[in-house]
Amino acid sequence: MPNIELPTLLPRRALIFSPRAELADELELLLRLALPDVRLSLYSKYPTSNDLANLFQGGTPYFVFIDAVSDPKIATNLIGEISRSGPRIHVLALLDHNDPDLILKCLRSGAADFLLQPFGEDQLAAAIATISRTLPTIGQEGREPGKIYCVMPARGACGSSTVACNLAFALKKAGKKVLLADLDPLTGTMSFLLKINAQVSFMDVLNREHELEGGLWESIVRTVNGVDVLLAPELMEAGLQDLTDPNAILDYARYRYDAIVTDSANVYGDWNLNQSKLATEVLLVTTNELPALQAAQRALSYLDTNKIGRWKLKLVVNRYHQNVGLSKDMIATALHLDVFETLPSDYVTVQKSLMDGTPIPTATPLGKGLAQLTQRLLGNAPAPKKAVSSGFNFFGLFAKAKPQPGA
DSSP: OOOOOOOOTTEEEEEEEOOOOHHHHHHHHHHHOOOTEEEEEEEEEEEOHHHHHHTOOOOOOEEEEEEEESSHHHHHHHHHHHHHTTTTEEEEEEEESSHHHHHHHHHHHTSEEEEEEEEEEEHHHHHHHHHHTTOOSSOGGGGOOOEEEEEESSSTTTSHHHHHHHHHHHHTTOOOOOEEEEEOOOOOOOHHTTTTTOOSSSHHHHGGGGOOTTTHHHHHSSEEETEEOOOOOOSOTTTTOOOOOOOOHHHHHTTTTTTTEEEOOOOOHHHHHHHHHHHHHHEEOOOSSSSHHHHHHHHHHHHHHHOGGGEEEEEEEEOOTTTSSEEEEHHHHHHTEEEEEEEEEEEEHHHHHHHOOOOOTSSHHHHHHHHHHHHTTTTOOOOOOOOOOOOOGGTEEEGGGSSSTOO
């Protein structure tokens, strides 16, 4: 079964309320096959008003599927209550047969659409299309959903955290409201780079995702030179190694910011992979040494295998030496991916920035490169000339880097 592609404004979370196990199980199977990126929660009884207040307090968007046949009166009242919870809550009624009167009651109560057993992909796709047509062109709080720039290293120690940090400040300088999120759970370095204390972290967002309104978010993020910073945990916490879903952070943030820059540990594992799925652009950072290119090939192969389209991948070559190491043309040919931008090697500037806990000065060569990268991402600068294929493949080392069909 092919996946159904969700528009940007639609949720990546779903709740199923059904006292009937067979109905819930059938829908769960369909959703896991057709919408694998949507996180599911199943409830075997109808929720109370207090349950709903706790579920929807944080403004997180949801699909809500409600069994309308087990108790039609409770179900229709529930549909009305949930549909009034906010514009980002989309309710769908579930029925075991075509009952026009009950369908009409559900729709009048606020259901966006309905599904009839046996549930099928075509039904689900049609319901999502119906909801999509009702979406506003702007998100919650009167703003378009922010773009998510996921910065990922092809391997360790290639400077991706420095790139992420300075990209955030460059976007702020370009007039954007920016969140810099350190989403490296085990080795996050943003608190060190910016010389700030990580007393709270993104784990507080995950643990209290339904309480983020009313000032809690503002108490968790730190503001540095106009950029809001969400830090990684300073110390090892329970559950850090088992993280899989960053949706609660990114879905909430994209309605508060014009741009979200994430500093990711690498491309591997569900936690990092799901960041790349949610991202508008994935910046894969490498350097122009041969071992780094081999690591980039492996990273690209992993992303290809997990169906991260190459259209959203931006290859950034950091510490680029034009006369030392591999050229842009060689890199692009070997990886079958154009180099989006190169950033010059500027050791002295980087070390001073690290010591001071300040952004890279814009007047330096690296600062100018970061500004160029930012303008390219914003669509305000022309693309460099594409590499001309030379057949160069390092004796087949990168042969597996070709994108899969449809990537």
